[in-house]
Amino acid sequence: MATIKIPPVLRASVGGEKEVGATGESVGAVLRDLASSHPATESQLFSADGELNRYVNVYLNDEDVRVLDGLHTAVGEGDTLVILPAMAGGAT
């Protein structure tokens, strides 16, 4: 079971949790597991062709999965995935 850190803008889609557990042997599989448990996250994570949306970054521990094997990157027990959409967060 991997741990997924949920960003503020997605927390409403997972019942307000900051961290959610999900299973899978690759980044793609873990995120698919998240999307099946919490369907509201699917369109926010994946584009129509099944790829990660370009405005969402996913990190395996501290590394961007795009510089690893993308959705095929292997995930081990105890790994943490960080989902990170851009945050424009205002000063005003």
Place this chain on the structure above:
Amino acid sequence: MSLSGAELLRQIKSQIDEVDPSEVKELIDEGVTIIDVRGTEEFATGHLPGAKSVPRGHLESRIDGVVPDRSTQVILYCASGNRSAYAARTLSEDLGFDHVRSMTGGITLWKDRGYEVEIPRALSAEQRERYSRHLLIPEIGVEGQEKLLDAKVLLLGAGGLGSPTALYLAAAGVGTLGIVDDDEVDLSNLQRQVIHNTYRIGTPKVESAEESIRALNPDVKVVKYPTRIDASNIVEIIEGYDVIVDGVDNFPTRYLLNDASVRLKIPVVSASILGFDGQLSVFKPYEGPCYRCLFREPPPAELAPSCGANGVLGVLPGTMGLLQATEVVKLIVGIGEPAIGRLLLYDALGATLTEVKVHRDPDCPICSRDPEEISDEELGVFPDYEAFCAAAG
């Protein structure tokens, strides 16, 4: 029989080697070590080019730090050639320096000959007191403080993030603070925008911020831009600044700022906040990734609640703004490890700090190219996001 002062001086001068200013002038070009033995206040009024200050009262304790090698050729001078004569004897007789000479006539004769005098950018007595806690940190010291005083930092926004950043940078003695904000102080701002206050509700934020900065540190020059940054004015506004502090509240401006700052090669210290969460990174063009390397595209409006007002814990912009201020100081002084290529994620409720790596994108539409190739038309090119925001209400 004891000697009079004048007799002692004559005796000392007969025992040491002296050198005429004309010869010293030649030797300066050859890189001879020149020591000014006057007091620090005298040194600050002007000294021989390249001279180092070792006041005679501290000669024995400090000379090793300045001239570690006893065989170095050393020339000492003072105001008229007397104190340097005593100092020359101390160095040669007591400390074993082989080649020490005292310049005849001191800096007075040097000036009479019309030779060049270097006037150091010295901190005033008041500045030494004001910045004394900086001067005590070796990583900053006088040199770092002078860099801060010479620095020009532009703050985009005098709001939640800009308020603490501006106050602390002003306190730190950043010499010029530019502030871009077209807003007025509102009662709902005061839960977090600590540079403003209740009496200034309705006042332009740039005016209110300037008043607070002046009161805190009159050393700081405030440049006010009561306007909104857009593609037509951004280059003109940001050009000439050393560091930009990004506290903007919307994606179009954030991308515009990124593109323009890459073109002008100005580092941007960026932070954003929402609810109890904050993000921080330093985008230093061509040394690390840019904002478009991190997020090639902005999210759709429903994932980016920046279109309207959002809740935020009042102290969170304080936390994130001060992390920004810290990064600014590090960049200016040139110390530490700035958060370049790293994104820090702060969760205030959990009291956790997570760090992820950010890489330069070899296909980045902006920073994969030379700055001169980035045209005006390309700055801030962006999907139709404002329309999206408008549609989202």
